[in-house]
Amino acid sequence: MSSISIAQFHKVFFEESLEGLDAMESALLALDDGGDAELVHSIFRAAHSIKGGSATFGFPDMAALTHEAESLLDQVRDGRRAIDKSIIELMLRTVDCLRGMFDRAQSGQPLADADSENLKQQLAAAVGHNTPAAAAKIAAKPAASSGWIIHFRPHAGMLAGGNDPLRLLRELAALGQLVVEAQLDRVPTLDALDPSECHLGWRIELTGAVSQDAIKTVFEWVEDECDLTIEPLVVAAPPPAPAVEAVAAPAAGAGGAAGTARNAAASSNDAGSVRVAIDKIDGLIDLVGELVITQAMLDQFREDFDASRLALLQHGLAQLARHTRSLQESVMGIRMLPIGSVFNRFPRLVRDLSQKLGKQVKLDLVGEHTELDKTVLEKIGDPLVHLVRNAIDHGLEMPDKRRAAGKNEVGTLRLEAFHRGGSIVVEISDDGAGLNREAIVAKALQKGLIKSGEGLSDEAVGELIFQPGFSTAAVTTDLSGRGVGMDVVRRNVVDLGGNVAIKSRAGQGTTFTITLPLTLAIIDGLRAAVGGECYIVPLVSIVESVQLPADAVRSVTGGGELFRFRGEYLPIVRLHQQFGCADARQQIEEGLVIVVEADGTQIGLFVDELVGQQQAVVKSLEANYRRVDGISGATILADGSVALIVDVAGLIRLQSRRKAA
Template identity: 50%
Template sequence: MSIDLSQFFEVFFEESLEGLDVMESELLNLTPGDVDNETINTIFRAAHSIKGGSGTFGFTHVSDFTHVLETLLDQIREGSRELTAEHVNLLLQSVDCLREMLGDLQNNQETDLTTATQLKEKFEAILAGESQPANTPAATKSNDNPPVEHGALDTYEVIFKPQHHLFKTGNEPIYLIEELAELGQLDVTANLDDVPDIHNLAADECFLTWCFYLETDKGEEAIKEVFEWVEDDAEITITLCGGLFGDDPIESEPEDVSEPVNEETPTPTAENKSDKPAPAAKAAAKSASTESTSIRVSIDKVDSLINMVGELVITQAMLTQLGEGEITENKLMALQEGLAQLAHNTRDLQESVMRIRMLPISFVFSRFPRLVRDTSQKLGKEVELKLLGEQTELDKTVMEKISDPMVHLVRNSLDHGLETPEQREEAGKPRVGTVTLNAFHQGGNIVIEIMDDGAGLNTQKIKQKAIQNGLISDSDDLSDDEINELIFMPGFSTADQVSDISGRGVGMDVVRRNIQSLNGSIEVTSEQGIGSTFTIRLPLTLAILDGQLVTVAQHTYIIPLISIVESLQIDLKMVNCVGGGLNVLRLRDEYIPILRLHKIFNHTGAIEDLDKGLLVIVESDNQKVGLLVDDLLAQQQVVIKSLEANYQKVEGVSGATILGDGRVSLIIDITGLIKLAGLKKAGTSELAIEPIESEEA
């Protein structure tokens, strides 16, 4: 009897990827020359498990590659070979390579063995005792010797196919193109085939792909360095053309190319020539697989869930029995008690189910030690990463979507927040800078802080740049906090030099927009010379919302409690009329615009007199507005249903829910509502309120 092993593939992939996470974490803890045996044993066991599993399922390329690095680890743990920094770097590269190979297998894609072959040769050179294992003969021949010995110009074809979410990671293609142009003569062609029509166009998604022809003597490694920070978010193919600038890269004799070129060149060239759509399909598949489709739940949570279901079944049986026969006064009282018990059990069951989706934020934090190590080495900075509150739990969906904004903020801190060791010593600081990630619960939210002890934000520089861009005027009297908020304006940056890692402010508007899409907020505080802190506040889950029910005409709406500042009755003496017929309320030295929900949503029969309705003050993007409603109802938790998935996207509405009486109620999106009301100037977050008139309404 034959056994279908494919049924076990998903478990193998999950366990192997977890093993790679363990390997990466432990490798970052290794110190060359002072090796902890238990750490090496942990790495060895993880590699051995991946090797054994891949061999069992017939993934021979994975098992063969893992066997070589397992041999090196075995020699190190036995003490016959001393661990060096070069070994650690190669092992970390092997972890990345194995992730790629497993990802290709998981998505049924053809495995690209180019990187695996190169790394395998380096490991074999180390095991053979060669003095410089980092440079294999093939790599030396293709990348270093031709430019040095002959000084010849080589022409490369570079295909750059970014994934749609590239902008959301804080990366900007124009900066990559400018950096590529510094290497030599560059010809650029953009492919517009994937650009959708205007109705489906999203400003924060990238639909373009590019083809570059670059004539340079810098070599292929210099080109790879340009795309180093976007390689996980794009398909990048580099081909040595071998001809003069502008010649056809494919038609020029491939036999001549294969001789002096690195081994990695022929394989992708042949694949991409024969099947052009493959990289795009492969990128889409990899993007889809980045989010895990399963979670591991502790047995305690499962036991609690089973107990709650048992209580629910008992209560249901009791209510069924009470419903039989004639309803007497005694039965009616028992029925009310049973319904109260049912409500209690249902609430407990809901909380138990939600806890199943809650995972410790360490799943997000675990990716940053590697990021900090690699980035600090590239920047020549000494950085210590501190992780606090790693066991703070967060909904799995929120956790997956907050990862990219956090990566951008951490890169900002490393690149532009922390000074170089020499600058820190001159300022009387320790050479080693500190980046701290902290997570904790506060009320019904989770708070994530990204802190650094670097130079802080330069408020004067930010203000001058804002004046140059026309965002503010010389006469505006802004506090330091208000000036710091300007870095979240679209495209705003004070960087003197464009960086491929980050730019303080470049992409920060995308970071804020992504966080707001999770019903969260982000704030920045900074003290020059002391450091900066970015504070992210998020709901614990996207499935359930604490909301305030309000009525407008005959309709019931829900306002998220997290957005509400206060509710009050309006004193007409405190209301002024400004340009465009907009009313504003003067409240504690602030002028708050009043939005009439019945006009925005086109309802009739609502209360129109300001003094007869109620005003709910809400806040978004550090801007307050007042929503005029007929009445306030109860506060309650509501289950969010996607309006876009079931109907279509509606401006000013973030979702819907079903109330206890069966009616559908819309959940108001405060940020979208402000845009819908036309209160924001284009390109700014300032409300377009004209100067207050002297006469009162």
């Protein structure tokens, strides 16, 4: 089939179109703030490419919807119509609807739904497309009542006969527009479920000029194996929203395996690609060229070498080292994408949220070009959304309250990304009311997190909202919501090897600072010797290392050891015991204790000595073996041997589990 050959371009089309939609959205939002004609042009161009692409690649529903949007934009472009809020609103909804269509297209579901049809008509109405024919068409739809309600309830054994209800539904969908509602009432509980039987039934609303015979033909083969009623559709009321949701249900229910497989295929496709700027690739090619030249130069030494050329050899080796390092940096750079792709979703979010809440918010985005590892980028979106939502919802005050406080009615929300040292810093700051100190302290007292609110610094109070369990529904109202799910935000960031800090000044606003590592693939670590073995401890989790006198360590009943560190007692984990290393130093005073921290907990790791610092390329142990407790991965040392990387968070969890046991 020809569709197979064209399907290979779908992915590129989806990617480009989604980018186009992003561009449309940001241009629309800019237009909302009073933009110029060039913006209209760029929106028009994006819509036009999507229309052309979707028609070419066989998505007529998408093309039809975009066509209407394009017509409307055309009128704006020609100056026949002034752009106003309602048009922008309509176009934004079109963008959302198209996104939904792309999602469905990627998982192979039918594209059109009631929402898109509805939107198409609204767009057409706005265009003034109500030429007699079109009007008749729109009017004809409800009036003709040319539709059927089909109750289709397969007998339990129908699947065994090789009949797939999903196929029947697809055939029906080919006849006209379908609204399907799955009836789950006969689905037994999980323990009684026989997956080889069909427990689902469907109520199907089919719109379109279809004869009853045509429907009967679809069900011809299963007539004896199902309960089937076909009634004419009397009132073609707009389909209720929940029913629309259920369109996907048959796929998930009956064709469970098929549906899941398809989704899995779609999502694995998603994982695959990175778009790389052409100059990065050119840079790589240059570097590889240099490397080849250096290699050729070094190759000469193989032919004839004498001591007089030693200096040249050293020079060549130094060059080789330099080129290898830059090549490494460039290759890592391919994974680096600008954080703008995450920031881009915020103008829309801020606009929608502030409208809903009746607040006025100005969003400042700074440093969109700061680059981050793709993996980090994908996972930082949700925590950021959470923080932005919190800032607007609870941080910024209502306009009248702001005026009363002598502030500008329009609140400012600022997102800023920049490099600091080897890290990326993302700051989310608002000029709202700041944290409600009294309420947080009261809540913390009530939860028993602190003993008294006296003398707590603002930072310490801010820390409290990151405590797990601090976010309850009660807090949301008491505390104007600050702290909702903050522990989740922190955990997500910590999982990426980063950290979140909060700074708040009453009446002046709140700043969240997220610090992230540049990349997950390379970590800075200290090599620690234990017995004859070598382990890498990630630098980010090291607080400091101390040499303890023998009497500084207290043994606790049950075999634990504690030592005093800056006024607190920390447990000691002896790495040689944990990892079963032979010939390690046993006496505390002979070795070193490395104080490490993760999830806000500190412990001491007892090792023989620290050997040196190095960058470690993280390799997976699980790829060929399995997970090992206390080990997060492995890396390859300069001599080609393997060293294991200590999983500090994992060790701390093990330690606390041991305490609990």
